Amino acid sequence: MSSIVAAKDLVKKFNGFTAVDGISFEIKEGECFGFLGPNGAGKTTTIRMIHCVSPKNSGELRVAGLDAGVDNRDIKRLLGVIPQELNLDEDLTTYENLVLYAGFFDIPRPEARERIMELLEFVELKAKMKNRITQLSTGMKRRLQIARALVNQPKLIIADEPTTGLDPQARHLIWQRLRELKKRGTTMVLTTQYMEEAEQLCDEIVIMHQGKIIRQGAPDQLIREEFGAEMIEVKDAKERVFRRPATLEDVFLKLTGRHLIE
Amino acid sequence: MNLSYRFYYVWRRNLAAYKRFVIPTLLISLGEPFFYLIAMGIGLGAYMGLFGGQSYIHFLASGLIVASAMLTSTFECLYDSYVRMVLEKIWDALIATPLLAEDIIAGDIVWGMFRGVISGFLMYLVAALLGVLPVSPSIVLTLFVLMVLIGILFGSLAMIVTSFAPSFDFFNYYTELVVSPIFFFSGVFFPLDKMPEWIKFIANLFPLTHAVVIARATFDNQLNSGHWLNLLAIVAPMAVAFYLALFFMKRRLIK
Numbered sequence A: 001m002s003s004i005v006a007a008k009d010l011v012k013k014f015n016g017f018t019a020v021d022g023i024s025f026e027i028k029e030g031e032c033f034g035f036l037g038p039n040g041a042g043k044t045t046t047i048r049m050i051h052c053v054s055p056k057n058s059g060e061l062r063v064a065g066l067d068a069g070v071d072n073r074d075i076k077r078l079l080g081v082i083p084q085e086l087n088l089d090e091d092l093t094t095y096e097n098l099v100l101y102a103g104f105f106d107i108p109r110p111e112a113r114e115r116i117m118e119l120l121e122f123v124e125l126k127a128k129m130k131n132r133i134t135q136l137s138t139g140m141k142r143r144l145q146i147a148r149a150l151v152n153q154p155k156l157i158i159a160d161e162p163t164t165g166l167d168p169q170a171r172h173l174i175w176q177r178l179r180e181l182k183k184r185g186t187t188m189v190l191t192t193q194y195m196e197e198a199e200q201l202c203d204e205i206v207i208m209h210q211g212k213i214i215r216q217g218a219p220d221q222l223i224r225e226e227f228g229a230e231m232i233e234v235k236d237a238k239e240r241v242f243r244r245p246a247t248l249e250d251v252f253l254k255l256t257g258r259h260l261i262e
Numbered sequence B: 001m002n003l004s005y006r007f008y009y010v011w012r013r014n015l016a017a018y019k020r021f022v023i024p025t026l027l028i029s030l031g032e033p034f035f036y037l038i039a040m041g042i043g044l045g046a047y048m049g050l051f052g053g054q055s056y057i058h059f060l061a062s063g064l065i066v067a068s069a070m071l072t073s074t075f076e077c078l079y080d081s082y083v084r085m086v087l088e089k090i091w092d093a094l095i096a097t098p099l100l101a102e103d104i105i106a107g108d109i110v111w112g113m114f115r116g117v118i119s120g121f122l123m124y125l126v127a128a129l130l131g132v133l134p135v136s137p138s139i140v141l142t143l144f145v146l147m148v149l150i151g152i153l154f155g156s157l158a159m160i161v162t163s164f165a166p167s168f169d170f171f172n173y174y175t176e177l178v179v180s181p182i183f184f185f186s187g188v189f190f191p192l193d194k195m196p197e198w199i200k201f202i203a204n205l206f207p208l209t210h211a212v213v214i215a216r217a218t219f220d221n222q223l224n225s226g227h228w229l230n231l232l233a234i235v236a237p238m239a240v241a242f243y244l245a246l247f248f249m250k251r252r253l254i255k
């Protein structure tokens, strides 16, 4: 399998503060690649360099064989981005949001219209087509952002914490949609603070902490490597010892001495 | 600089968002010129003699048309662009598509210019309906070109200010210290020729002064080759301001 994103010694600084500190990774076509880490680890900063809205300070970054920072327009044409912050166009309706967005990719109207109807079906928002964005729930807005990211039939989907701040039910709806995309063979990059999300969706993950990648591997492989087995012994409040399956959270705790979600 | 035809998409996006507000804003935009022309033109005009052989309202209306284009494009690229950029995060979504920062900034400036041209023409419409100003295709065309240039110039200047603005309050410095003097001392309300030399000197640095001169000459059918110099006094700062607007706003957007 060929790689769609390849980063080598990637560095990003903000006024002397190093947000991404020399990371290297490779994302293969067809896989779901996760960046797992607590708030401030540098996940969004990394993602923003991949989709060419933030220039790197040093290192190499190639996306679909193109040079990030040079071929920005061509790279952005190939990507679908689901940003961490909601940024739908509140002045417009659900449908208008998608039609205008398709226009930014030079997609002709008739073709856009057809795709949009399919996508609205896919994210179960057809009934809300003519509603203004202000009339949608947060979960619906997140789903609309997924549809919007798919409008240009991207080679790579980038989802930045797609379920942060959602209630469990809305979260499961998003997971369902992302799993469905995965089944269709879509390449995905996902960032998350939830180990459950990473375990559910990702084939390969990197654990990020303070701008560095501290481990990389498949989720179960990481657990096995750190704990030898998939069961660990823990003590409850009454000092009774019992065994339970280890999680990525345990891996993270062991590596950094800190919890993922603080 | 990396500007492409895609700036048009940003203009189109703003138009789509604006549709909902067309009726209320048109009413407001029609009411304002009416108020100005009646109150100042007719009210003040009653106490004044003739201005170059014509009534005060005739003198005033031709200047107000271009001044109105200036004010509208200024406010659009201050407050409205700031809202789109900072509060509504519209630009964050745009920049994740094949649009680059330059396309977005230019698209917003062109939108500000567009709003300015419309408000200038509304002023013209009211003045024409009041029988104050003549109408002809060549006048309309000249005014259009003039207001496009003024709109891009003042949209760009406003965009430069917005690129440094930490909040809304910041805009007051610019509107009170720069835009207001230009509005009052560009010969819109009174002729400059009886002013002290130093005021004349400063007024001649204001691009609006030159636009007002061209607008008056257009209505009085007195355009001549000397007006190319007036045009240059608008186009040259426009080109510089447009370039700087892209430069400074890009610096704010791309981090």
Ligand SMILES: Nc1ncnc2c1ncn2[C@@H]1O[C@H](COP(=O)(O)OP(=O)(O)O)[C@@H](O)[C@H]1O
Pocket: A014, A017, A019, A037, A038, A039, A040, A041, A042, A043, A044, A045, A046, B255
């Ligand atoms: N535009 C910026 N200016 C200054 N610091 C920033 C900027 N963006 C991010 N940072 C800092 O970089 C670090 C990593 O941020 P981010 O990539 O958003 O983390 P994550 O997405 O993993 O929560 C944080 O300490 C954050 O404060």
Ligand SMILES: [Mg+2]
Pocket: A043, A044, A045, A084, A160, A161
């Ligand atoms: Mg983040």
